Amino acid sequence: MQISEINYVNFRNLKDNNLKFSSKFNLFLGKNGQGKTSILEAVYFSATGKSFRTPRQNEIINHSRERTGSFVVFEDSISKKTLSVKLGKGKKEYSYNKKRVKYDDFHGKLNIVSFIPEDISLLTGAPGVRRSFFDYEISQANKEYYQDLKNYTKLLKFRNKYLKEKKHNDPMFDIYQNEFIKFGARIIKKRLDYVRNISILLNLNYRKLFDDKKELRLKYSCFLGELKKVETAQIEKLIQEKINQVFWQEKRYGFSLVGPQKDDFIFLLNDKEAKSYASQGEKKSIVFSIKLSEIDMIIKEKKESPIFIIDDISSYFDSLRKESIIKYFKKRDIQLFISSTTDLNMASKNFYIEKGDIYEEYDQCKKDNRGSRDQK
Numbered sequence: 001m002q003i004s005e006i007n008y009v010n011f012r013n014l015k016d017n018n019l020k021f022s023s024k025f026n027l028f029l030g031k032n033g034q035g036k037t038s039i040l041e042a043v044y045f046s047a048t049g050k051s052f053r054t055p056r057q058n059e060i061i062n063h064s065r066e067r068t069g070s071f072v073v074f075e076d077s078i079s080k081k082t083l084s085v086k087l088g089k090g091k092k093e094y095s096y097n098k099k100r101v102k103y104d105d106f107h108g109k110l111n112i113v114s115f116i117p118e119d120i121s122l123l124t125g126a127p128g129v130r131r132s133f134f135d136y137e138i139s140q141a142n143k144e145y146y147q148d149l150k151n152y153t154k155l156l157k158f159r160n161k162y163l164k165e166k167k168h169n170d171p172m173f174d175i176y177q178n179e180f181i182k183f184g185a186r187i188i189k190k191r192l193d194y195v196r197n198i199s200i201l202l203n204l205n206y207r208k209l210f211d212d213k214k215e216l217r218l219k220y221s222c223f224l225g226e227l228k229k230v231e232t233a234q235i236e237k238l239i240q241e242k243i244n245q246v247f248w249q250e251k252r253y254g255f256s257l258v259g260p261q262k263d264d265f266i267f268l269l270n271d272k273e274a275k276s277y278a279s280q281g282e283k284k285s286i287v288f289s290i291k292l293s294e295i296d297m298i299i300k301e302k303k304e305s306p307i308f309i310i311d312d313i314s315s316y317f318d319s320l321r322k323e324s325i326i327k328y329f330k331k332r333d334i335q336l337f338i339s340s341t342t343d344l345n346m347a348s349k350n351f352y353i354e355k356g357d358i359y360e361e362y363d364q365c366k367k368d369n370r371g372s373r374d375q376k
């Protein structure tokens with residue numbers, strides 16, 4: 001997939017603009033605080049309707065405006081398409097090929113993977129950070145998972161409500177619980193399959209790019225304990241057994257104590273938990289490798305390569321790691337959007353950013369010696 005063009009208005013500090021992209025490398029160069037992350041965020045927002053740096057969506061609207069919007073033209077293996085998102089006054093509107101659609105019909109049309117320095121929390125943060133990340137990523141590759149997760153979240157809410165209100169003898173409780181078990185088992189099964197597949201890619205990518213002497217694995221830590229080659233029906237049985245064991249406590253506390261909402265994903269470097277064992281540099285490399293593996297998973301499932309966004313590459317990686325990343329992407333057919341304070345010396349379409357104003361290399365030549373050129 002490739003984004004050929006973007007239009008945005010009132011997006012953070014960016015001056016309203018229309019930009020045409022290269023199908024390969026797009027590099028955004030500028031000093032700190034000029035808008036490099038914001039332009040990458042605008043691209044991500046157009047594709048997903050979300051920001052990669054904040055869950056508080058109103059933050060992306062320019063301070064002096066009430067609405068923002070962005071529009072992208074992209075191509076997949078079949079045809080040219082468009083997506084747009086408008087946000088303002090607490091409302092969000094999605095369009096696909098210029099027709100208003102619900103989020104469910106917008107989500108997953110344009111696959112995109114982002115890497116920002118804050119992603120280190122994937123390793124160092126709480127289990128919820130990893131769950132949200134993997135849930136989103138599995139959904140990108142597998143639409144069924146997204147629906148299962150939506151259903152499960154609803155059923156968990158119902159189950160908790162009935163437990164809280166001590167209505168566990170209500171016949172509806174059993175109906176909800178059966179569905180809760182069914183969808184819970186489907187989620188666990190899909191997570192198990194995903195982790196098994198991505199773990200192989202993760203190790204390959206890590207060794208290829210960063211350290212061929214170490215083994216990196218991802219493990220799914222499920223509330224049911226170690227699960228090997230189980231089918232969904234068996235998982236359902238195991239969940240039921242677990243519920244039987246803790247039901248007296250659930251009634252007492254008034255909420256669900258079991259379910260995939262309790263699970264975690266563990267990164268193991270040479271069989272030791274990377275969260276506490278790996279060095280800072282290794283942690284960064286692990287997070288980058290999981291993003292590359294996500295790309296590979298999307299290609300495997302969808303037969304299309306997603307777009308990849310890398311924010312602040314110059315300050316995040318040392319020159320050796322940077323070189324190895326650039327070398328890696330030269331050989332791959334993936335459209336890249338990268339921000340950096342220094343030039344990366346790769347054949348790319350360069351955009352210069354100054355106080356939210358973005359101009360291309362060509363336009364830059366026409367400018368009389370001001371701007372970001374001296375940063376190279």
Ligand SMILES: Nc1ncnc2c1ncn2[C@@H]1O[C@H](COP(=O)(O)OP(=O)(O)OP(=O)(O)O)[C@@H](O)[C@H]1O
Nearest residue numbers: 012013032033034035036037038059060061062063
């Ligand atoms: N909603 C907003 N409206 C207007 N300006 C904003 C908004 N949100 C952030 N900004 C400002 O936009 C500027 C650019 O921020 P951004 O994070 O994109 O910069 P950057 O070039 O990536 O910087 P760095 O290299 O330091 O990460 C900052 O000065 C920030 O304060």
